[in-house]
Amino acid sequence: MRALVSRINRELAATPRPSLALKSLGSRFSHHHHDSPTKKEKKSSYILGPDLPDIWSPPRSTPPCPPPSQTPDEIRSGIVKEVYQMKESISKVPGLAVVLVGQRRDSQTYVRHKIKACQEVGIRSLTAELPDDCPEDEVVNTVSSFNEDPSIHGILVQLPLPQHMNEEKLLNAVSLEKDVDGFHPLNMGNLALRDREPLFIPCAAKACIELLLRSGVDLKGKNVAVIGRSKVVGLPLSLLLQRHHATVSIIHAFTKNPEDITRGADIVISAAGVANLVRGSWLKKGTIVIDVGTNPIEDPSSEHGYYLSGDVCYEEALQVVSAITPVPGGVGPVTIAVLLSNTLDSAKRAYGLS
Amino acid sequence: MRALVSRINRELAATPRPSLALKSLGSRFSHHHHDSPTKKEKKSSYILGPDLPDIWSPPRSTPPCPPPSQTPDEIRSGIVKEVYQMKESISKVPGLAVVLVGQRRDSQTYVRHKIKACQEVGIRSLTAELPDDCPEDEVVNTVSSFNEDPSIHGILVQLPLPQHMNEEKLLNAVSLEKDVDGFHPLNMGNLALRDREPLFIPCAAKACIELLLRSGVDLKGKNVAVIGRSKVVGLPLSLLLQRHHATVSIIHAFTKNPEDITRGADIVISAAGVANLVRGSWLKKGTIVIDVGTNPIEDPSSEHGYYLSGDVCYEEALQVVSAITPVPGGVGPVTIAVLLSNTLDSAKRAYGLS
Structure with a gap:
């Protein structure tokens, strides 16, 4: 079974499709609509999250379980259509x-x-x-x-x-x-400031949010552990998650006992670049894991002399999580789809198309 | 005794002096010098923190207890001297x-x-x-x-x-x-990107870090809970703490069970703007508390018809913490000192003085 999963993952590299490998289960999924829309919410955007006032209120219930996702295909087919329309x-x-x-x-x-x-x-x-x-x-x-x-x-x-x-x-x-790529400091600053909007959001960070949102995960109030703080993933991701009103803890190489933080998290997103850093024992039952790591591991028996491993010990995690993205075939294809989407958005802006 | 503390605090508003009210203790304080300086560390700066590569290593020991601080006076007397020199x-x-x-x-x-x-x-x-x-x-x-x-x-x-x-x-x-004030998105972006330097850092956030650093607190690897995420305090503070290699969790109004996060924190910094939000039971023994909240509470018996309260229930916290800043007289005077310092820095830059 282990060999099978790992073979399937390798094949997913070639055919970028199902992105949240669901290890479950009944459709316990439900949406929360506690907040009535306010004037400010009109400035909202899907990726940047709703603009909500900070009104302190009592805690909410536990996280739902997400349905499956076809995220990269969905994004790509939307792009194909829009590019065709632009050409026409x-x-x-x-x-x-x-x-x-x-x-x-x-x-x-x-x-x-x-x-x-x-x-x-x-x-x-x-x-x-x-x-x-x-x-x-x-x-x-x-x-x-x-x-x-x-x-x-x-x-x-x-x-x-x-x-x-x-x-x-x-x-x-x-x-x-x-x-x-969204790495310009002005884009990053406008991502950090919740009442502003960046022109572009770094692709891998946006891909993680796309995956979660398109899988129906309500981020508001969720405890999210982000592992890694690079400008490519961890930093913009932690800023973006906060715009969605998640409670974010950022773990990095100097963090003591990172497993104490991940064990309290409803969602764990790892972008450390360290193979098998996150063990099954780091995760609480039913958590959702997004694995952004793509670490080449030497393997003379494989075609290119190496294979790709995520940051998360996939086999161990499978025993615990409600959903996890495989590596390869998880976040990677969505990141590329987001790059295409950012390019399309830029062209639309340049040509004055809405 | 309670009345005394609260009277002392009110008097501190007028004479902005001791900023970390130390509720202890032996000088268990020690510095850590685990890292030998590297080439990259030359780009370091005191406020922005050392530029360290992310090399994953085993956890370190528990936090030391800080010595007292005269932060706002120290900053101001430095400014007086430099302004005098500039004029001369x-x-x-x-x-x-x-x-x-x-x-x-x-x-x-x-x-x-x-x-x-x-x-x-x-x-x-x-x-x-x-x-x-x-x-x-x-x-x-x-x-x-x-x-x-x-x-x-x-x-x-x-x-x-x-x-x-x-x-x-x-x-x-x-x-x-x-x-x-450091609110420009380009300043905020350059604060977020650890390999860049903003021209200015928002004053209250910089004040918190000044207080901690000047009190001898080594932020690297500390678990810090930041309560509040405004552009004025919480956001820049969480970015700045990360530059100092603290592990940051950002709590806001949508956080479920914030006390679970604060109880795991070596340092709690509150800037929520909610009087008495943080109770003694939210804090672990020996934690350090920085209270940025300044909430006016109606009080017909006081001179101006109100008095100022922090976000933290001071009396309760005193029983638990190793150090806490009072309100008023804690972060406020340091914030004003930092504003003066930012203005001086700007003038030096404008006149080409180093």
Whole structure:
């Protein structure tokens, strides 16, 4: 059975589909509608969460169990439709430019996946590949030329950059309006400030929320443990969860007894980048687990010489959780779908389409 | 004894001095120096915390007990000296402009305190008072004129604004270089991103960290419960604590069983704005409490018809904690000292002084 699950997971890498592997159960799911809409709520948005006033009130009941999800497919088919409509109505399509510096195999693989995903939904894509030892200014110039190109609506500088390059400077070069990765400090600040809206939300963080919301999980009042605090996942995710009125605890490498925090969590989201960090004993019965980790583990017997493992000990977790995302095939495909969605949104904004 | 403590607290409002009321004890205090300095640590700063790589390692020991603190006096005397030096060397002093819209008595009181504090340290201050019903554009024009005035280095729009005004628009009008309140989204984003540095950190959040650091508390690895998530305190504080490698849980009005989280915390910082929200039973033995709440409680017998209460039930907490800040006289005076310090920093930046 263990071997089967792990084989299924590997196959899921190729066919990005069911994203919340449900280990259960009856449809105990119910929605809460305790709050009547107020004036302020009109500013609400699905991803950014409702704008609720802080009125202190007594605790609510325990978390429901989510129904299954087809999140990446749902998002992609929506994009295909909208790209088609854009082409029909104004003869334009969204364009994504990817800047890849150096020869890292994992980065090359990620970029290839992104480009392929663009092709599948009708988004035009362009890759600028630069050598490891090229001068920083050349990368800046490449980014600048994409900034000025009106057919490009999203620019993505693939991380990590070579050691000798200044990541801050290169990310700063990306125009705010094309920052589909959402790493610009102004986007991050507008994500943190609950009465504002960023132009873009970092893809993996948005993917986690998409997965939870589309699975019918009501985040308000849930205790969520976020493991990891990178700008790519943990930081924007913790900010986004707070906009959804979850109670967030952020665990990192300096946290003492992280398992004490995860054991109290209704939802555990791990993006630490450490294989098998989260054990079954870290989780309370019925919790929901989102595993963002994708850690390559050497394995001479597998096709590419390695396989991918999440941060969570999947076999152990399965005995405890109500739902968990597999690795690969869980958050990854949704993250790519969100990148496409961010690019589409950017193009719509550029062409004045609502 | 209770009456005495509460009288002492009220007197502290007038003479802003000892800020961490120590309810103990032997000098069990010790510093940790587990990490040898790395290249990256050179980018460190006192308030923003050391830039440490996320290397997962086993837990450390329990929190030490802090020595007493004279934080606001220390900060102010440093400012007096630097303002004097600035005047001597370049014949300039820092300038702070306060924009006050409407007639709220509490806002008028706060502004009066700030102006008085400026006078005491030699910072030039200017208040623009506008009527409650003035057009929004008039406030924008006032802010813009301060933006253009080279003798003004900090601009503060006193919140809350009258209901009919757009807070976002008016705060946006403040130039990034003069945003001494640190509410600009770019400042907030640069605070959130641990490899960047904001020009300003919101005063109350910075005050809490000043209090803890100057009291010798090592934040790394501590479990901190932050109650409240406003842009004024809770949000920037949770970001700043994470830069210091504390493990942060953010409690808000939608949190279920907040006492379960606070009971696990080595440090509890409350900025909810709810009098007596935090009871003694919420706190574990020996915890450190910072009370940012300043809630006016009607009291016909007192001079102004009200007295100020914190968020924490002080009498109950005293039985449990190792240290707690009183209200008034705790975080408040430090916050004002930090505002002066932010204004001085801005002036130094404007005049190219290091």
